[in-house]
Amino acid sequence: MASGELDPGDRSPRLLKIAEVADELGLTTRAVRYYEELGLLKPAARSEGSYRLFDDDDLERLRFIRGLRDDAGFSLAEIGRMLEDEEARERNRARFRTTTDLEERRTILRDALIRVDRQHVSLLGKADRIAAMISEVESRRDHLQRHLADLEAGRTPRHADPGS
Amino acid sequence: MASGELDPGDRSPRLLKIAEVADELGLTTRAVRYYEELGLLKPAARSEGSYRLFDDDDLERLRFIRGLRDDAGFSLAEIGRMLEDEEARERNRARFRTTTDLEERRTILRDALIRVDRQHVSLLGKADRIAAMISEVESRRDHLQRHLADLEAGRTPRHADPGS
DNA sequence: GTCAACCTTAACGTGCACGGCAAGGTTTGA
DNA sequence: TCAAACCTTGCCGTGCACGTTAAGGTTGAC
Numbered sequence: 001m002a003s004g005e006l007d008p009g010d011r012s013p014r015l016l017k018i019a020e021v022a023d024e025l026g027l028t029t030r031a032v033r034y035y036e037e038l039g040l041l042k043p044a045a046r047s048e049g050s051y052r053l054f055d056d057d058d059l060e061r062l063r064f065i066r067g068l069r070d071d072a073g074f075s076l077a078e079i080g081r082m083l084e085d086e087e088a089r090e091r092n093r094a095r096f097r098t099t100t101d102l103e104e105r106r107t108i109l110r111d112a113l114i115r116v117d118r119q120h121v122s123l124l125g126k127a128d129r130i131a132a133m134i135s136e137v138e139s140r141r142d143h144l145q146r147h148l149a150d151l152e153a154g155r156t157p158r159h160a161d162p163g164s
Numbered sequence: 165m166a167s168g169e170l171d172p173g174d175r176s177p178r179l180l181k182i183a184e185v186a187d188e189l190g191l192t193t194r195a196v197r198y199y200e201e202l203g204l205l206k207p208a209a210r211s212e213g214s215y216r217l218f219d220d221d222d223l224e225r226l227r228f229i230r231g232l233r234d235d236a237g238f239s240l241a242e243i244g245r246m247l248e249d250e251e252a253r254e255r256n257r258a259r260f261r262t263t264t265d266l267e268e269r270r271t272i273l274r275d276a277l278i279r280v281d282r283q284h285v286s287l288l289g290k291a292d293r294i295a296a297m298i299s300e301v302e303s304r305r306d307h308l309q310r311h312l313a314d315l316e317a318g319r320t321p322r323h324a325d326p327g328s
Numbered sequence: 329g330t331c332a333a334c335c336t337t338a339a340c341g342t343g344c345a346c347g348g349c350a351a352g353g354t355t356t357g358a
Numbered sequence: 359t360c361a362a363a364c365c366t367t368g369c370c371g372t373g374c375a376c377g378t379t380a381a382g383g384t385t386g387a388c
Contacts, residue, residue, distance in 0.1 A: 019364075029365090034346060049354040051365055069345095071293035073237020076345070102315060109312040116305045123298045127291065129235035134287045141280045148273040151266060183334075193335090198376060213384040215335055233375095240375070 015045060015053035025062050032062065038076055040065055040083055072126055082122075085115040179209060179217035189226050196226065202240055204229055204247055236290055246286070249279040 022029045035041045036052075041062065044055040054062075061083075068074045068082065092108045099105060186193045199205045200216075205226065208219040218226075225247075232238045232246065256272045263269060 017365075028346080030346060030348080033367095038345095047354080047365090049365075050367095051354070067293065067297055071290065072297060106312065106315050109308055109315065113305065113308045113312065116301060116308060120298070120301050120305060123294060123301060126235065127294050127298060129231065130287060130291050130294065133231055133235060134284070134291060137280060137284050137287060141277065141284060144273055144277045144280060148270065148277065151270050151273065181335075192376080194376060194378085197337095202375095211335090211384080213335075215384070 015055055016059075018052050018054070021054045021059065021062065024059065025066060027062065027066065035062070035065060035076070038080060040076065040080055072123065082119055085118065089115055179219055180223075182216050182218070185218045185223065185226065188223065189230060191226065191230065199226070199229060199240070202244060204240065204244055236287060238286075246283055249282060252279060 016024070018029045018032055021027075022032055032041070033052075036043065041058065043052040044058055045053040047053055065076075065079055065083075068079045069076070074082075089112050092112055096105060096108045099108075180188070182193045182196055185191075186196055196205070197216075200207065205222065207216040208222055209217040211217055229243055229247070232243045233240070238246075252275075256276055260269060260272050263272075
């Protein structure tokens, strides 16, 4: 292979510069640097001239951050705590692979489960409360639709009121 | 009935002062005033000495605001837009009650439906994205739990790894 | 009436999540 | 090799959502 630029078995050692990352994820370079400042992220590498270089895991992580921020509305501080849990999980993975002691493995797994459960509960709480608001809105919608159907059918509704 | 403090047929004409409202809803008085500043809310009345006085509708409205802010993570600007829709809906209710023209009633109802649908879609979008994050977390959880069950049963897992 | 506990407006302060420079170093294509 | 286009750190600025303080007016129990 001449210069190794398109090896099909290549484990995508493609590293992106900050603007490419930001562009890809719909963030700004400033935001990405800010997340690093806060310790939410550490780019895979730096170039010779200290340019930040990001790999696929970094992109994953940034997507996760963006999701928690935009979709779930968590603060960067909360996200930070979640990611610390993720990191503890990663460290556990490493320890897990290097031990053969069954009891230690059980401990590591139980620990990981607790951490994942925390994120789970956190998200379920959000989901529940949003679901409650949705059903509230839906009941208003249904109410309106019944009235409208009554009118369309030429019927006189039992009580005329588009709200409630 | 002596002093009318517990008339069962009473339409609760009880008006609350700002600290009572804040206390009831877990907000601060500053926040409530700020929401009024932004036009999200207008207290039902003012006392002789211009104390703000809130009625049950105001409390409802504040609960809605709090829900959209805390649970759904909307900005106060977005909430403002939603509440403008609510107000248009209220105006429509008034118009609806004073008209007998069926065509106008249909128009008002359809308008109200569109507004409610906008809130609906907005919330469903949030719910979807959160659901996606939840199932991501759940699959990690399940994975962990299978490994743990394997270990508890003394079996050797097919691949030892506490991560995703 | 009077006093503590509440309220008012007005104003400035604060934490978060970046935005937007400046002053310089790095990459890269022609 | 050299200029345009990128990147770096550093630092001050900004919008949002309030917190806090100041200076005073209002309420309600005594």
